[in-house]
Amino acid sequence: MNPADVAQSALPIASTDLSIWGLFLSAHWVVKSVMLGLLACSIWVWAIAIDKTLLYMRTRRAMDRFEQSFWSGQSLEELYRSLSSRPTHSMAALFVAAMREWKRSFEGQSRSFAGLQMRIEKVMDVTIAREIERLERRLLVLATVGSAGPFIGLFGTVWGIMSSFQSIAASKNTSLAVVAPGIAEALFATAIGLVAAIPATIFYNKFVSDVNKQAGRLEGFADEFAAILSRQIDERG
Amino acid sequence: MRKSLAISAVLHATALLWGLISFNAAPFEPSEAPSIPVDFISATDFSKLTAGTKDAPKAETQKPRVEKVAEKKPDPEPAQKIAEKPEIVTSSTAEPPPTPETKKPEPKAKPVPQAAESKPEKTEKVEQKTDPIAEALKKEEAKKESEQKQADAKPTPLPPKRPAPPQPKFDASKVAALLDKRDPQRQAATGEVMNASASLGAPTGNAPELSQSELDALRARLMQLWNPPIGIQAAGTMIIRIRVILGRDRKLIGPPQVITSGKGTMYESARDSAIRAVFRAQPFDMLKSETFETWRDMEITFDPRDMFRG
Numbered sequence: 001m002n003p004a005d006v007a008q009s010a011l012p013i014a015s016t017d018l019s020i021w022g023l024f025l026s027a028h029w030v031v032k033s034v035m036l037g038l039l040a041c042s043i044w045v046w047a048i049a050i051d052k053t054l055l056y057m058r059t060r061r062a063m064d065r066f067e068q069s070f071w072s073g074q075s076l077e078e079l080y081r082s083l084s085s086r087p088t089h090s091m092a093a094l095f096v097a098a099m100r101e102w103k104r105s106f107e108g109q110s111r112s113f114a115g116l117q118m119r120i121e122k123v124m125d126v127t128i129a130r131e132i133e134r135l136e137r138r139l140l141v142l143a144t145v146g147s148a149g150p151f152i153g154l155f156g157t158v159w160g161i162m163s164s165f166q167s168i169a170a171s172k173n174t175s176l177a178v179v180a181p182g183i184a185e186a187l188f189a190t191a192i193g194l195v196a197a198i199p200a201t202i203f204y205n206k207f208v209s210d211v212n213k214q215a216g217r218l219e220g221f222a223d224e225f226a227a228i229l230s231r232q233i234d235e236r237g
Numbered sequence: 238m239r240k241s242l243a244i245s246a247v248l249h250a251t252a253l254l255w256g257l258i259s260f261n262a263a264p265f266e267p268s269e270a271p272s273i274p275v276d277f278i279s280a281t282d283f284s285k286l287t288a289g290t291k292d293a294p295k296a297e298t299q300k301p302r303v304e305k306v307a308e309k310k311p312d313p314e315p316a317q318k319i320a321e322k323p324e325i326v327t328s329s330t331a332e333p334p335p336t337p338e339t340k341k342p343e344p345k346a347k348p349v350p351q352a353a354e355s356k357p358e359k360t361e362k363v364e365q366k367t368d369p370i371a372e373a374l375k376k377e378e379a380k381k382e383s384e385q386k387q388a389d390a391k392p393t394p395l396p397p398k399r400p401a402p403p404q405p406k407f408d409a410s411k412v413a414a415l416l417d418k419r420d421p422q423r424q425a426a427t428g429e430v431m432n433a434s435a436s437l438g439a440p441t442g443n444a445p446e447l448s449q450s451e452l453d454a455l456r457a458r459l460m461q462l463w464n465p466p467i468g469i470q471a472a473g474t475m476i477i478r479i480r481v482i483l484g485r486d487r488k489l490i491g492p493p494q495v496i497t498s499g500k501g502t503m504y505e506s507a508r509d510s511a512i513r514a515v516f517r518a519q520p521f522d523m524l525k526s527e528t529f530e531t532w533r534d535m536e537i538t539f540d541p542r543d544m545f546r547g
Binding site for chain 2: 020039043051054
């Protein structure tokens with residue numbers, strides 16, 4: 001090959017810019033769609049993370065406040081009346097559900113103490129399950145992005161490297177100037193995949209442990225409250 | 238949820254913007270690699286280049302290429318001059334060719350003994366005027382002296398004095414031009430006389446040579462046909478060299494001769510198999526007729542290690 005021809009063929013490749021925007025624009029449409037999908041994943045992951053952080057903070061504060069007022073010696077009837085007027089969450093919801101079952105058993109025509117203990121426990125179990133479901137919602141998205149994000153990015157990388165090999169074949173030249181832009185754009189896809197996946201994994205692990213902690217706290221309260229109600233039943237019956 | 242989604246989107250937008258600004262890398266401009274024009278020549282072409290030509294202009298004497306003056310090295314392979322052959326005289330030729338004159342080197346008189354002999358003559362002439370007894374005595378003494386001198390005098394002539402090389406005149410303004418700007422690590426060729434021109438061709442340059450493709454084709458053919466016994470032990474001792482003489486029709490002229498020798502039934506069967514392979518490989522179509530001189534008589538090596546290396 002004539003050296004002048006080589007220099008000429010290298011000229012258009014030489015003018016590629018390796019900025020983020022340039023890398024995105026020069027990518028194949030498959031790689032582009034992978035990049036955009038991963039960017040959307042990242043946005044969604046961070047939105048969930050912010051949402052959950054705020055939710056758990058709120059839940060913890062509400063639990064603290066409820067426990068304080070529950071153990072302050074206030075009568076349970078008054079507490080029930082003040083809480084049942086508006087929709088409640090977590091521990092308050094547990095308390096309201098149990099109290100409602102208790103009141104229904106006492107204020108109805110037929111006083112049925114026989115299965116009251118069991119009924120209260122069932123109601124509280126259902127409420128705990130509903131509360132945990134509310135806390136855990138959308139955490140699966142984080143897990144999915146955390147595990148699949150690198151693979152999606154790797155797919156974009158493989159596609160980009162394929163296209164860079166095709167450019168080698170087209171220009172019949174293996175110099176770095178021919179290969180480098182394709183490989184850089186391909187690696188950019190993996191980079192975005194990792195950027196989306198790493199926070200997703202970290203947040204998922206943190207949130208799962210938070211949910212477990214709060215579920216344990218709810219169950220502890222449920223047991224305690226069931227014990228109190230059981231003592232009341234035995235005293236009255 | 239909607240609020241946090243908005244917050245997340247804003248965060249990503251700022252991160253991307255920051256990346257666009259801070260990672261605005263300098264445009265990738267590959268430096269143009271200097272292109273080196275390369276011509277491929279085969280080993281055969283190279284030996285053709287070094288072979289020299291018969292019709293090259295005759296130089297006085299091809300002196301070795303020399304850049305420094307040093308003592309002459311002994312010629313490792315002194316080229317022997319071909320003696321001129323006298324033409325064959327037949328009856329048809331009218332005049333007999335002039336016989337080459339043979340100059341016999343005349344033995345030159347040695348300078349030292351001559352001088353020694355001249356001395357006693359002079360003394361004789363001087364002594365003639367004096368009395369004969371003293372003359373006889375001195376004659377004897379002089380004879381003894383001259384004999385002694387003759388014995389002492391070295392028979393070898395003194396080597397001719399070399400003319401002193403012209404001393405270059407010192408010119409301060411030309412010092413810069415005289416400086417050697419070449420690489421100091423360079424190995425300069427040394428010789429008796431300075432000579433900057435390369436020789437026309439190497440005396441051992443051989444133009445017609447079997448090219449590698451021909452050799453490889455021949456080797457592949459023979460290796461394909463050769464079946465050494467399976468389970469050869471000490472394959473290094475099983476190397477068989479066979480001398481093959483071929484005719485212009487690329488077929489064997491005589492039976493192939495085994496040059497190497499060995500013992501054992503394994504060796505014998507390997508050797509017989511190699512001979513069979515040579516017979517079966519006829520005619521050797523891969524050899525070109527231009528290189529007949531090189532493949533007319535050749536030695537082929539059968540090495541089982543080559544077989545098993547694949």
